[in-house]
Amino acid sequence: MLSARTLPVLCALSLISLACTPPTGSQQVGPDDEVQAVVVRVAGALDGTGGRIGPSDIVVVNGIITGILPAGRGRGTVYDLGDAIALPGLIDTHVHLGWHFNREGRTQSAEVQETPQESVLYGAENALVTLRSGVTTVQSIGAPVDKELRDAFARGILPGPRVLTSLSAVGAWLGDDEAAYRERVQELAAEGADVIKIFASASIRDGGPPTLSQAQLDATCGTAAALGLRTVAHAHGPESARRVAMAGCTTVEHGALLDRATLELLAERDVFYDPNIDLVFRNYFENQDRFLGVGNYTEEGFDQMRAAVPKALAAFREALTVPGLRVVFGTDAVAGAHGRNYEELVYRVQTGGQPAMDAIVSATSLAAASLGMSDEIGTLAAGMRADIIATQGNPADDISALGAVSFVMIDGRVARRDP
Numbered sequence: 141m142l143s144a145r146t147l148p149v150l151c152a153l154s155l156i157s158l159a160c161t162p163p164t165g166s167q168q169v170g171p172d173d174e175v176q177a178v179v180v181r182v183a184g185a186l187d188g189t190g191g192r193i194g195p196s197d198i199v200v201v202n203g204i205i206t207g208i209l210p211a212g213r214g215r216g217t218v219y220d221l222g223d224a225i226a227l228p229g230l231i232d233t234h235v236h237l238g239w240h241f242n243r244e245g246r247t248q249s250a251e252v253q254e255t256p257q258e259s260v261l262y263g264a265e266n267a268l269v270t271l272r273s274g275v276t277t278v279q280s281i282g283a284p285v286d287k288e289l290r291d292a293f294a295r296g297i298l299p300g301p302r303v304l305t306s307l308s309a310v311g312a313w314l315g316d317d318e319a320a321y322r323e324r325v326q327e328l329a330a331e332g333a334d335v336i337k338i339f340a341s342a343s344i345r346d347g348g349p350p351t352l353s354q355a356q357l358d359a360t361c362g363t364a365a366a367l368g369l370r371t372v373a374h375a376h377g378p379e380s381a382r383r384v385a386m387a388g389c390t391t392v393e394h395g396a397l398l399d400r401a402t403l404e405l406l407a408e409r410d411v412f413y414d415p416n417i418d419l420v421f422r423n424y425f426e427n428q429d430r431f432l433g434v435g436n437y438t439e440e441g442f443d444q445m446r447a448a449v450p451k452a453l454a455a456f457r458e459a460l461t462v463p464g465l466r467v468v469f470g471t472d473a474v475a476g477a478h479g480r481n482y483e484e485l486v487y488r489v490q491t492g493g494q495p496a497m498d499a500i501v502s503a504t505s506l507a508a509a510s511l512g513m514s515d516e517i518g519t520l521a522a523g524m525r526a527d528i529i530a531t532q533g534n535p536a537d538d539i540s541a542l543g544a545v546s547f548v549m550i551d552g553r554v555a556r557r558d559p
C-alpha cells in the first residue's frame with residue numbers, strides 16, 4: 141500500500157491547499173504544475189473515530205485529504221453538499237464480490253456454465269453498486285476473479301471500491317499434514333493474496349463444528365504472520381474460535397454460536413470479531429428460491445440458518461459487553477446483498493442495541509485497523525486517503541441515514557454525486 145502521508149500533512153499544517161507537491165506514486169503531475177485542490181463542503185462530519193466536526197471544508201489534493209477547515213475557508217473546486225454530513229467511506233471486512241445471480245436468476249453454480257468474461261462483469265456490477273452505496277473498501281473472501289477486479293479498480297478508471305482479497309481459502313481439504321497448510325499459505329502469498337481465509341469450522345448450515353486442529357491452525361496463521369499477511373477465520377462455534385485465537389489469527393468471522401468465555405478470550409488475545417448477524421441471513425431468506433438446490437443450500441440448511449439468527453444476535457449483544465473486544469463491520473455479502481451492506485449496521489443498532497456512533501466506528505477506523513490500514517483509510521483527517529461519503533441526515537443520530545448516501549469519493553475521485 142502506498143504511504144502518502146508526510147507531505148500532505150505539511151501542506152495542511154501551513155493551511156495551503158494549492159500548489160502542494162503531490163505525493164509520489166499518484167497520478168502524473170510535473171514539479172512545476174499547480175495541483176488543483178478539491179473542497180468537499182458539508183454541514184458537519186463524523187471523523188470515523190467517534191468525533192463530530194462542525195460545518196467543514198474537507199480539502200483534497202491529489203487523492204489525499206490535506207486539511208479540514210471551517211466551512212468557507214477552503215480554496216479550490218468546491219463540491220458544496222449543502223446540509224449533508226460527511227464521514228469516511230465505509231469498510232466492509234467480509235464480502236464475496238464475485239457472487240451473483242446468473243442469467244437464469246439463480247446463484248452461480250456449476251450447473252450454468254459461464255465464461256470468465258461474464259463472471260468478471262458480474263463482479264464489476266457488484267463492485268459498482270457497493271461503491272455507490274458508500275462502501276469504499278471491501279475485503280473479499282475470496283475468489284480468483286477478485287484479483288482482476290482489485291487490480292482494475294486500482295488503476296483508477298473503472299469505478300469500484302478498494303479491494304483486498306484472499307483469492308481462495310485454506311481448509312480441511314488440504315489433509316492432515318501441517319506442511320500442506322504452510323505450503324498453501326506460501327502459494328497464496330505468491331499469487332498476490334492480501335489476506336488468508338481459513339475455514340476453521342463447518343458452515344452454519346452444517347452446524348458449524350470445528351474442522352481444523354490446533355496444529356493446523358498454528359501452521360496456517362504462523363506462516364501467514366511470518367509473511368506479513370493477516371488471517372481471517374470462518375469459525376462459528378466456541379471450540380473453533382478458541383483454536384483460532386490461540387493460533388494468533390487476526391479475525392474470527394461469523395462466530396454465530398460464541399459464548400462469553402470465548403468472546404473474552406478473543407479480547408484477551410487481541411483477535412477482531414466480525415459477526416454477520418442480519419444481512420447475510422435475511423438476504424438468503426428473501427432469495428431462498430435462487431439458492432435452494434445448490435451445494436449445501438438445502439431445506440435443512442435453511443432451517444439451520446433460521447435457528448442461527450437469534451443465536452447470532454445473542455452473541456453480538458454479548459460481544460458488546462465484553463471489555464476491549466474489537467467488533468468490526470462485515471456483512472458476508474453474497475448474491476443479492478451487494479450494495480445493501482449498510483443494512484447490517486442498521487440492524488446492529490436498531491435490533492442489536494449498539495450505539496450508532498460505535499457502529500459507524502466499527503465500519504470506519506476500527507475496520508481499517510483490522511485490515512492493517514489505519515494510516516490510510518477509515519478516518520477523516522489530514523494525510524488520509526480521500527475516501528469520503530456524505531449522507532442526508534446524520535447517521536450518528538439516526539443510523540438509517542446510511543441508506544441516504546448522496547456523495548461518494550474514493551481516492552479523491554467522485555463516484556457518486558446526487559443533485
Ligand SMILES: [Zn+2]
Nearest residue numbers: 234236281472
Ligand atoms: Zn463469507
